Amino acid sequence: MQIRDVFYVSDGTAITCETVGHAVLGQFSFQAHERTFPFVESNHKLEELIKQIELSFSQRGTKPLVFFSIVLPEIREALSKAPAELYDVLGGFVGKMEQDLGLAAQPKLQRSRSVTKDSDRYFDRIAAVEYTLAHDDGVSLRDLEQADIILLGVSRSGKTPTSLYMAMQFGLRVVNYPFIAEDMSNMRLLPEFEIYRYKLFGLTIEPERLTEIRENRLAGSEYASHQQCLEELAVVEGLFRREAIPYINTSSLSVEEISTRILEQTGLKRRLV
Structure with a gap:
């Protein structure tokens, strides 16, 4: 090529x-x-x-x-x-x-996307990023009422980069929670998420792609084995279907495409332009 x-x-x-x-x-x-x-x-x-x-x-x-x-x-x-x-x-x-x-352009350096520290947009962006970082990878499940969306999925399905992109580019407060191997034997929706079902959105991925990503991180581990990836995805996708949680497959999508499709399916609006 x-x-x-x-x-x-x-x-x-x-x-x-x-x-x-x-x-x-x-x-x-x-x-x-x-x-x-x-x-x-x-x-x-x-x-x-x-x-x-x-x-x-x-x-x-x-x-x-x-x-x-x-x-x-x-x-x-x-x-x-x-x-x-x-x-x-x-x-x-x-x-x-x-x-x-019928007007002449007046070029100005860095006019596009300009955000000053005196503007509300600047502080909204910072607040969204700080909230998203504090709720990355299941670190905290506090203040879920402030979340715009809660992303669920297995480890390495694209939750963290998508969360940060949506925070930085769209000004949205995003929680993401990973389902790990220990969750598989008793897969259920956490009680903390019950009253926020309308905020839940799932990410899944093809087993082959997940295996490749995990191998790059922990080569030769049970975590990265194809069988483990197959089993985790089957269980988590079963939860999504059982609980009527909308979800998309991220395998061939960029983080920009994932984020835009989430907005399209959920009706969420960009807070920053």
Whole structure:
């Protein structure tokens, strides 16, 4: 399979470049080696970026793909001379909107997703992340009334990364609870969750994928054995069906896709934009 280096470059966080890039790359069949370069707003960072692009071109023999969002004209100009296939993530939209609105854009560094410490949004995000970290992996089952959603699933089914993504990107307070091997012989819904059934959502995963993930963590262990993964998933999915808990399979989904599908199925709304 063809291999191409892919760079995400921005004078901000590069989150937008990554999001657009992933959506576009998903349409093509090749292996992408991805790197992200945020806050490229100085000559020092620009020089390091150009050096990495040139190194990629020299080693691969093909130009790397660069998804970029750059405001400063001098940095855009320097980047345009690099040996890369360049894709301006926002340029096409900005130019068209200038024509449609009859207004000139007023570029400003890091305007997108800007959150100041004086804004309610900033403190909402921090509170959501702090709550989610305090309720990660079943550490605490206190203050469940404050939770927006409670994620359930076996160990390594994607609960923690999904919880943190939903907290950071959507401002949601997320509890996640893992079912472990000791739970399998008497699988039941915890009493703490009974009155919050409407907040419960399950994550499951294909046994082969779960085995692979656990092997990377604890190779050769009973925890990572295919049979153990099969048994745990069968028991937990049985609980989901018995208790009418909605759930999705995370095997082939990115954390962004998992989070968005959860919002779609539950009707939860993003608190941060």
